[in-house]
Amino acid sequence: MRRIWRGLKLGMKSLLLHKLRSGLTVLGIVFGVAAVISMLAIAEGSSRDAQEQIKALGATNIIVRSVKPSDEAQASGGRPARILNYGIKYADYDRILATVPTIKKALPIREIRKQIRRLQHYLDGRVVGTTQDYADFNMLQVDRGRFLTAADNEKYQNYAVLAATTSKTLFPYEDPIGQSVKLGSDYYTVVGVTKERESSAGVGGSLAAQDFNKDVYIPLNTCRVRFGEKIVNSRSGSMEAEETQLSQITLQVATIEQVQPTVPIIKAAYEGEKFHPKKDVEMTVPYDLLLAAQRTARQFSIILGTIAAISLLVGGIGIMNIMLATVTERTREIGIRRALGAKRKDITQQFLIETVVLSGVGGLLGVSMGIAIPQIIVYFIPDQKAFVTGSSVMLAFSISVAIGILFGLYPARRAALMDPIEALRHE
Template sequence: MGRIWRALRLGMKSLLLHKLRSGLTVLGTVFGVAAVISMLAIAEGSSRDALERIRALGATNIIIRSVKPSDEAQATGGRPSRILNYGIKYNDYDRIVETVPTIRKVLPIREIRKQIRRYQYFLDGRVVGTTEDYADFSMLEIDRGRFLTAADNERFQNYAVLAATTAKTLFPYEDPIGLSVKLGSDYYTVVGVTKERQSTAGTSGSLAAQDFNKDVYIPLNTCKVRFGEKIVNNRSGSMEAEETQLSQITLKVGSTDEVRPTVPIIKAAYEPWHPRKDVEMTVPYDLLVAAQQTARQFNIILGTIAAISLLVGGIGIMNIMLATVTERTREIGIRRALGAKRKDITQQFLIETVVLSGVGGVLGVTLGIVIPYMIVYFIPDQKAFVTPFSVILAFSISVGIGILFGLYPARRAAMMDPIEALRHE
């Protein structure tokens, strides 16, 4: 240990004789390590954000959603129908519940776009007719009051639960609990307000990204009676009518192992009755698996790109050490003449290389941890997460590259002939 300590002090002294050169050499490693940590942090943050949004849909859930058919599919007997009738029917709901044995819970949903009013305040939001299980399925938390109950649904109550943004917009100065909001031509008593909730991820299929903060939740039976199944829209002098019984059914199975075997059974329960493809299925578990694979590939690609900068830093270290060997040829000859062995010379130059790469690694780790936080501060929508693995990986690679690229200069110094080294001017 004493010999290593002396070699370390001698190495530091030699490097400090050329501060600018050593500093510039260290910078290559600093930026390389910082790039590895920062890029992996951004990749990890983005992938975690996407995965959390998908997990919010429920890994054991299967979502069946009504989808407006294409223009070709809308035609009936060669002519388009005046009332577009599509989507999930109550018969589909009953058939699925009765024939799929792995279902543990089922959640029917009817969604209607409506203007929500309270005196002079109004908001264009989403009216959701549903049951008491909606809060559990969608992971909604109650801020004040309560959520809908089974009794509300059975008694066709005119009760409403407001989402966070809806409550703030309609009741900027009041507590909404016990007060009323107007949906269409009817008034609904507010019984609860939910906390703010992050939007769910959209998919390229039937499931769009959902903003839960502009919703109003009412009992499904009340929605069925008050709004009916037909929705008429007047646009630019023309009338469009649509008829939909249920917008979505969310099914929960017992475990993730039951998800994939359940999918074909559910399809067999509704597909024969929907030849126009007006019902589509989304399986969050499959989305989650695909997103995890994409995240791993993304991390590998970004890590590889960042590691190239570390490689450039290693080449810089080799270059500076080769120059150092040439400059210190006479010193090497004197040490060999005084009894130093080849392994001592190799050790000496390797220690100097490790000092360079180690200092660069420590500074790079510090910078690599700071940069993601700066990015998140200036770009709030961007997510970043520094993992201990990325820090250890980047530092280990920097030291490893330092040793790897320092071996050749150290070996070249050790193999010098002492007599020729002493003659060097």
């Protein structure tokens, strides 16, 4: 240890004799390490953001959703139907529950775009007819009052729970609890308000992005009675009518292992010419999407990490170049040390210590810069996610030290193999 410590002090002294050259050599490692950590942080942040969006749907959930059929599928006998009837029926819901034994919970949902009014205040939002389980399935938290209950649904109550933005828009200065809002031609008593929730991103091609902050939640049975199943929209003088019973069913199984076996059974309960010949129902399995997102994230991280590692390689080449020049400059010194009894391993050790010092200092500075850069990016681009992991820091620093040893080994061995007499004659 004493010999290594003496070699370290001698190496530092030698490197400080050429501060500019040593500093420029270190910069190659600094930028390489910083690039590896920053790129992996951005890749990890983007990956985690996407995976959180999918996890919000529930890894043990299976989502069956109504989709508007294509123009060809809409035509009936060569002519488009006057009333477009599509999507999940209550009969489908009952059949799925009766046929699939692994289902632990089921959440039926009916979504209707409506203007929500209260005196002179109004908001174009989404009326969601659902049950008491909706808040748990979608991770909604109640800010004031309460959420819907099973009794509200059974008794067809005209109760409503407002989302955060809906509440602020309709009741800017008042407490909404106990007040009334108008949906269509009916009035609903507000029993609760939910906290703000981040909008969900669109998943795959089957689920659109959802803004949970502009919703009104009412009991499903109340929605069925008050709004019916037929929605008429008037646009530019033309009348369009759609008939949909349920917009979505979210089915939950007990464990992740039950997801894959359950999927084909659910499909058999609603697919086929007998039930939905127009292909107006689609299924989304969040667990499958999560696995695909994780695979993509790993590939993305490998690609970015490889690109960033190239800059580390360039830094290593710079270290080798400088150390070869140093060996040439210090040929006479090497000859003197060998003449005084230094062994070849001592010479090799001395030059290796110097290269490790260069790469180690560069690695430490690069780690600091690599941790700071993602924070700066997130500060100026708030939508961009970045997450620095301990494994990426250790990986980048370890590679920087390994590159120092690898690229310093040849110059060190070249110095050690010099003939002492020829080295002493060197001018």
